[in-house]
Amino acid sequence: MIHVAELxxxxxxxxELTDTEIAELLLGYAREDVPDYQMAAFCxxxxxxxxxxxxxxxxxxxxxxSGETIELGKALGRKVVDKHSxxxxxxxxxxxxxPIVAACGVPFGKxxxxxxxxxxxxxxxxxxxxxxxxxxxxxxxxxxxxxxxLAIVGxxxxxxxxxxxxxxxxxxxxxxxxxxxxxxxxxxxxIAAGADAIVLDVxxxxxxxxxxxxxxxxxxETMIExxxxxxxxxxxxxxxxxxxxxxxxxxxxxxxxALETLRGEGPPDFEELVLDAVARLLALSDLGVDEAEGRRxxxxxxxxxxxxxxxxxxxxxxxxxxxxxxxxxxxxVRVTSAPRDGHVGEVAPIAVGLAALRLGAGRRTKxxxxxxxxxxxxxRKRGDAVERGEPLAEVHARDEDAADAAVREVTAAxxxxxEAPQERPVLIDVVTG
Numbered sequence: 001m002i003h004v005a006e007l008x009x010x011x012x013x014x015x016e017l018t019d020t021e022i023a024e025l026l027l028g029y030a031r032e033d034v035p036d037y038q039m040a041a042f043c044x045x046x047x048x049x050x051x052x053x054x055x056x057x058x059x060x061x062x063x064x065x066s067g068e069t070i071e072l073g074k075a076l077g078r079k080v081v082d083k084h085s086x087x088x089x090x091x092x093x094x095x096x097x098x099p100i101v102a103a104c105g106v107p108f109g110k111x112x113x114x115x116x117x118x119x120x121x122x123x124x125x126x127x128x129x130x131x132x133x134x135x136x137x138x139x140x141x142x143x144x145x146x147x148x149x150l151a152i153v154g155x156x157x158x159x160x161x162x163x164x165x166x167x168x169x170x171x172x173x174x175x176x177x178x179x180x181x182x183x184x185x186x187x188x189x190x191i192a193a194g195a196d197a198i199v200l201d202v203x204x205x206x207x208x209x210x211x212x213x214x215x216x217x218x219x220x221e222t223m224i225e226x227x228x229x230x231x232x233x234x235x236x237x238x239x240x241x242x243x244x245x246x247x248x249x250x251x252x253x254x255x256x257x258a259l260e261t262l263r264g265e266g267p268p269d270f271e272e273l274v275l276d277a278v279a280r281l282l283a284l285s286d287l288g289v290d291e292a293e294g295r296r297x298x299x300x301x302x303x304x305x306x307x308x309x310x311x312x313x314x315x316x317x318x319x320x321x322x323x324x325x326x327x328x329x330x331x332x333v334r335v336t337s338a339p340r341d342g343h344v345g346e347v348a349p350i351a352v353g354l355a356a357l358r359l360g361a362g363r364r365t366k367x368x369x370x371x372x373x374x375x376x377x378x379x380r381k382r383g384d385a386v387e388r389g390e391p392l393a394e395v396h397a398r399d400e401d402a403a404d405a406a407v408r409e410v411t412a413a414x415x416x417x418x419e420a421p422q423e424r425p426v427l428i429d430v431v432t433g
Contacts, residue, residue, distance in 0.1 A: 002028070004038045011045040019058040026062040030162035036169055043166075043175035051180035053225070059180070060226050063188035066162035068138060072109050072194030075142045079286040080107045082195030083277055084186055086210065086219065087121075088203040089353040090244035090378075092254035094122050094152060096261045096274045097281070099310035102149035103301035104278070104294075106285040109145040110152045111159060111193040113167055113185075114363075123154050124362075128252040128327060128372030132320030150314045160192045171363065177209035179219045187226040197233040197284035199277055204428055205242035207349025213238060217431060224433035233284055236431040239273060240424055243347040243382050246270035250361040250375010250396060252327040259324055262307045269381070273426045275299065280430075328373035330396035334403045336411045338386040345382065345417035352376055355409035359397055374398055376410055383420050 002024045007017060017025075025042065028034040051059065072080045081101060085091050094110060101108040112134075114121035123134045134154040136144065144151040155164040163185050170176050170185075190198050200223055202216045203209070210216040220236035227234040246267040248257040260266045261274055275298050282294030289297070301307045315322040356362065360371030377394040380386055393410050397403035 004028075004034055004042075008038065008041050008045055011042060011049055014049050016052055017055055019054070019061075022055060022058040023062040023065070026059060026162050026166075027066055029165060030066040039166065040169055040173045040175070043170055043173060043181065046181060047175045047178045050178070056180040056184055056222065057226065057229075060184040060188050060191075063160050063163045063184060064192050067160050067192065068158045069192045070138055070142065070159070070194035072107075072142060072145065073196045075194075076107055076146050078107050079197065080109050080145065080195045081197045081199070081281045081285050082108065082110050082190060082193065083199045083201065083281060084110070084112075084190060085201040086182060086186070086203050086208065088241045088245055089207045089349040090246050090249045090254065091201075091203070092122070092125055092246070092248070092258045093201060093270070093274055093277060095125060095255060095258035096266070096270075097277050098150045098152055099262055099314060100274070100278045100298050100301055100307045101281050102314065103306040103310040104282055104287070104297050105149070106282060106287060107145050108150045108281075109141065109193060109195055111155060111189045112152050113155070113189070114171075122152060124370050124372070125251045125254050126152065126320075127370070128255055129315060129320040129322075130326050132315060133318045136318070144317050148313050148317045150310065151318070155189065160188045163188050179215065179222055182209060183219060183222040183226060187223050191227070191230045191232060195232070197281070198227065198235070199280050199284070200234060200236045201273070201277065202236050202238050203241035204238050205240055205349070207244065207353060208241035213428065217429075220431040221433065224431065228433075234433065235280055235284065237277065237280070238428040238431065240426050240428060241349060242424070244349050244352050244378050245273065247378045247381070248375065249352055249356045249378070250359070251370065251372040252329070253375040253377060253396060255327055256324060259308070259311065262302060262311055264302045267381075269426050276427055330373040330375075330398060332397040332400060332403045334395040334397065334407050335391045336393045336395065336407050336414075338380075338388055338390050338392050338416060340388050340416060342386060342416035342418055343420040344380050344384045344386065344392075344414060345421050346415040347378055347382060348413040348415075351409060351413035352378065355406045355413070358409070359395070359402055359406050371398060374402075376406070380414075383423060385420070386416065
């Protein structure tokens with residue numbers, strides 16, 4: 001039997017743990033033999049001291065071994081693709097990418113997570129759809145990918161249960177933004193869920209967990225290395241998170257924006273990222289196309305309505321109401337206005353993300369309930385010209401007091417300059433290993 005306090009102390013002091021010690025610690029936590037307070041202390045030690053490559057691999061492997069795994073490609077007789085993001089403010093990309101990929105005839109099976117810190121989670125967004133089931137049994141998951149072409153599910157009790165517990169704990173103990181913990185969490189889900197090829201969207205910037213391009217590249221390279229022993233093809237996109245992605249920040253608001261994008265009406269920065277991710281997923285699939293042809297096909301299924309139809313089939317298959325009108329709406333909507341003429345030089349993503357969290361769109365503790373209706377819509381983005389009194393953003397709130405507080409926060413998130421800032425692309429770089 002391991003002595004947990006001894007392992008915490010050794011990691012705190014910069015020592016390295018063996019594969020067996022990490023496996024016993026993680027699996028003990030999954031069985032609830034190791035309490036939250038000790039695992040939180042271990043995560044904090046890892047946050048400050050890091051994990052070696054061997055320790056990171058051992059942690060990932062233990063997470064996978066804590067539950068069952070799916071050979072999705074073998075079950076379907078097709079090459080299955082998946083996409084994942086490291087988390088960003090306003091990042092609803094998977095909700096738009098999945099239906100486009102499915103409409104192009106490629107199976108898309110994804111195990112997703114909930115919000116971490118100031119970033120929203122795909123599952124929280126999908127649960128704003130009345131009736132939508134994020135928990136599917138393994139057989140249901142496989143059958144739905146086969147029959148519908150698309151499934152996005154939460155971590156069931158059978159798939160990487162250790163990560164499910166650890167994910168929630170990290171969210172409320174300030175131990176999210178560590179390269180090894182992020183990489184192990186993401187890749188354990190990707191490998192266990194059985195997709196053959198994965199596009200990982202690694203966010204970079206003030207609103208991301210990785211603040212610098214160097215850190216983002218290190219995370220990308222770590223995840224690519226973790227995928228190799230499991231024969232997973234992994235491509236990492238380094239993408240901008242120095243402002244919110246798209247306009248909407250908040251669960252139902254983001255689902256609406258994903259739907260707009262599937263109809264060809266989404267914000268330009270979000271649409272560009274979605275099309276780029278789809279193009280690379282199709283190039284990794286068994287269609288035998290390159291990225292240019294993948295993008296052409298993505299644009300075609302948006303234009304002819306096939307992508308929106310795939311969304312309808314997917315949401316219905318998981319018990320949800322695909323009607324946009326069924327999404328919840330907040331009772332109070334306030335507009336923040338520009339204090340002077342100028343150009344938007346900055347929309348601080350963390351400030352916007354935290355304002356949305358405090359409105360109820362995220363969690364401050366593990367047991368907090370999400371208010372799916374609330375959030376923020378950034379009507380103006382970096383580079384936009386505005387005149388004094390023109391709207392900058394909308395605050396969607398549950399009551400007047402919450403709206404007042406959010407308006408102050410969102411107004412402070414905007415910086416207006418005399419001249420337009422230099423244009424920056426959403427896609428910064430691509431890492432292929």
